Amino acid sequence: MSFHIDNTPSRVIVYGISLEIPHGETLVLLGRSGSGKTTLLKLINGMLLPTNGEVLIQGRSTAAWDPIRLRRGIGYVIQDAGLFPHFTVAENVALIPTLENWDAARTAARVEEMLQLVGLDPREFARRRPRELSGGQRQRVGVARALAAEPPVMLMDEPFGAVDPIVRERLQNEFLSLQRTQGITVIFVTHDIDEAIKLGDRIAIMRAGKLVQYAPPQELLARPADDFVAQFVGSDRGLKRLALLTVGGVELDPPVDPSRLDGAPVLRPSTNLRDALAAMLSSETQVGLVKDGDRYVGVLTLSTIGKMLRSGTDG
């Protein structure tokens, strides 16, 4: 699928993209600004139509959909939220239900439910206007608005780009649990590799309108397709991979008498390997005791972690 401006092949915006997004997964589009990520999003909800090829939503080409119907079935969240400044928070969240002529009681109930879902107390926030909210709160309202009509698909264009790192991390965590409980298919645009690894089931790396690599985060970090991707994911990609693995997923050494490992950190199966490594390096023993509840399951060593890292890569 391709998209050109004015049919001039020299002004290709996105080119030769072929992707399939499995239902209920989060696909992250990752790339620098101008790489065609936002264009790709707009091709999905029919704000743009491809010059060549087609975009199929539920098996039907976007060119064949009524654009209004198509967009109302797709949640849309953009940077700075794009809230309507002349609407209250409640009116913003009620946008699609209002357009779809839901009755007042059902709309009000849904608005309350959505605000609670994104962690805003309806009694406190429902009647405020967007300008009376912080950046993080606005972004939450943006997500609530997109979710209100229970769309099976959500498009999110750098939704957390304009908030500070602490708020961003909290919003990301909330997004993850929301996405899992609601079972929606999400296409998420970002230029932040860490955000992509954290949120994506699969990551599509874009460069100058082309798809460079399409893979789950693990594979992307272990086997970058080329130098560009390797550079993009960063020289610390090994550490990033460790953050995706947990102690529970590693083959441990058998338990040793704990008295011989005095001062060794206690690790849980749910601890990620990056945190485990940090704890082990700062202790004198350089190993970790792994306990599942009260049960002592084994010992994690530095060489095990090293083996883990090497096994994923081709080199």
Next chain:
Amino acid sequence: MTAGEPLIRWDWIGTHLDEIAFRTGEHLELTVIAIVVGLVIASGLTFVGLRVPRLYPPISWFSGILYTIPSLALFSVLVPYTGLTLLTAEIGLVSYTLLILIRNIAAGIHSVPVEVRDAARGMGYTPRQILLRIELPLALGVIFAGIRVATITTIGLVTVTALIGQGGFGYFILLGIQLFFSTPLIIGALGSVALAVIADGALVLMQRTLTPWTRIG
């Protein structure tokens, strides 16, 4: 002025209260008609200009030309065709509102943030819904600023239409000049200024009621 005559003769005012009330109403009527008709024409022209961007420059240019024609010259050109009528007065008054109203309606619509328009489109608003529910309400502040300027200008200009037999307070000004009598002259001038101040205040109140989102609370 005649020597020895006081600047204001209060007894004249006392015996002319009915007429002052009548001229106030007339002044207001001429103004309201001009602003309402001006708004209708300006909205139409602006939306043509926004839909077909090629047409906006000539529309803006045309309204600019109208604005620069001296009012006295315009009325003397019109009188042979439309006579000493309300129509003649309104053609002039409406012409002078167009430039300000067209520019402010266009500026208001353009002031709507791109991400707001994008969000509306991406969520399935039809172009008509975007115009009526998003762009127009958000443009209202800037449009009102234009209406206020146009109203004040028009109230001042209405006095000139006394020359073609209309004119509200302009009638008193003309009377004062013809009779070398300062009282009606001052009443006419002050009346026109007072009306402008009151109208402006009323428009500010109206705008605040219509755009509650521009203030906290």
